[in-house]
Amino acid sequence: MAKFEALAQVNVSLAEHQYPIIICSNGLQNSELLKQLVPTTQVLIVSNPTIATWYLSTVQAAFQAIQCDVVLIDDGEEHKNQRSLNKIYDVLIDKKHHRDTTLIALGGGVIGDITGFAAATYQRGVSFLQIPTTLLAQVDASVGGKTAINYAQGKNIIGSFYQPKAVLIDINTLRTLPEREFKAGLAEIVKYALLTGGPFLKRLTEVAEExxxxxxxxxxxxxxxxxxxxxxxxxxxxxxxxxxxxLNLGHTFAHALEAYTNYQQWLHGEAVAIGLYCAAQLSYHLNLIDVALVVQVEQMLNSLGLPHKIPRSIDLYKLKELMSLDKKIKNNHLRFVVIKNPGNCYLDDQITEDCLDKTLISAVEGE
Known part of the structure; x- marks a missing residue:
């Protein structure tokens, strides 16, 4: 068996709940660790067919002595819906899972979101463990307790805040991740670099060039x-x-782009990459930053192999309509995260129609 190596632990301390984020290699093969994180007599593992092929049997091996059921949800953002949620509920009820059961999210952001929402709502809340297997989920989606499903009119419209018992990040799962999905996860790292600036942004810029x-x-x-x-x-x-x-920097644009294409054209991280470029353009049109930072964001996204331009085929008027469903709306004002400089971002709810139009036009391919 491959040797387990603990690399780091980040503790999340909230008013009513504390939990660890365990970063390691070969963690999925460590049955004792998994049993420590899931000290219950019932387990439901939720995954997708692709991830299940690689890792399901390994995780199941830790729970041979207890009831361990499985639900597989088809790959893709379009399957983060009520139908898939009902599939989880059906197994929980049919297999008589009690309030002390544990749900395990084994997969990327879609699996983590829908499993967390099922855990939050089944019998008014049961325990769940996040095992993120994509880079995007490891650096962002699995941390913080956001759970949700999509609805026809928008992404994550129905959801709740519900924290996991723990997050187990096994970096070895990235070895089986398709290159496109790996690159998509890099967009969230760029987001953190813009939010924090300083040494983190400098290091990411250097690594991106390598x-x-x-x-x-x-x-x-x-x-x-x-x-x-x-x-x-x-x-x-x-x-x-x-x-x-x-943390929603770039996401108002990204979620609208995803909904526009019915989640078919871009992975979430790819849409976020375009959204980050749009956020930089918006900040420029608000006279908050100079063009040099817009160029820096563009170059970094290019270095990481990520898209950054809105295709000409996109109807910008319809895109703006989809933005109007954004969850950050307050007092009927659409709020955007804008960049004053790297490490200094804020929410702006006074974006004019003219400024938004200029931003979108400047972010279109060929402009």
């Missing part, structure tokens, strides 16, 4: 740094009443 791959020696440290940054935001504002909303 070529950031799943085997890069700096990757585990980048993952740990992202988890620590997000933990700090979550600890200060668990329910996203203020500061935590800054």
């Amino acid at each position: 070529g950031l791959t799943a085997s890069h020696p700096q990757l585990p440290q980048l993952i740990e740094d992202c988890c620590r940054i997000k933990a700090q935001f979550v600890e200060s504002d668990e329910k996203e009443k203020g500061k935590r909303a800054l």
Whole structure:
């Protein structure tokens, strides 16, 4: 058996709940660790067919002595819906899972979101463990307790804040991640770099120029740094009443782009990459930053192999309509996270129609 190696632990301390983010290699093969994290007599593992092929039997091996059921949800954001949620409920009820059961989310952000929401709502709340297997989920989606499903009119419209018992990040799962999905996860790291600035932004810029791959020696440290940054935001504002909303940098644009294409054209991280470029353009049109930072964001996204332009085929008027469904709307004002400089971002609810139009036009391919 491959040797387990603990790399780091980030503790998330909230008013009513504390939990660890354990970063390691070969953690899925460590049955004793899994049993410590799931001290119950019933387990339901939720995964997708792709991840199940690689890791399901390994995780199941830790729970041979107890009731261990499985639900597989098809790959893709379009399956983060009520139908898939009902599939989880059906197994929980049919297999007579009690209130002391534990749900395990084994997969990427989609699996983590829907499993967390099922855990939050089944019998008014049961325990769940996050085992994120994609880079995007490891650095962002699995941390902080956001759970949700999508609805026809928008992403994550129905959801709740519900914290996991723990997050187990096994960096070895990134070795089986398709290159496109790995690159998509890098967009969230860029987001953290813009939110924090300073040495983190400098280091990411240097690593991006070298070529950031799943085997890069700096990757585990980048993952740990992202988890620590997000933990700090979550600890200060668990329910996203203020500061935590800054983590949505680029996401108002991204969610609208995803909904526009019915989640078919871009992975979430790819849409976030375009959204980050749009956020930089918006900040420029608000005279908050100079064009040099817009160029820096563009170059970094290019270095990481990520898209950043809105295709010409997108109807910008319809895109703006989809933005009007954004969850950050307050007092009927659409709020955008804007950049004053790296490490200094804020929510702006006074964006004019003219400024938004100029931003979108400047972000279109060929402009």
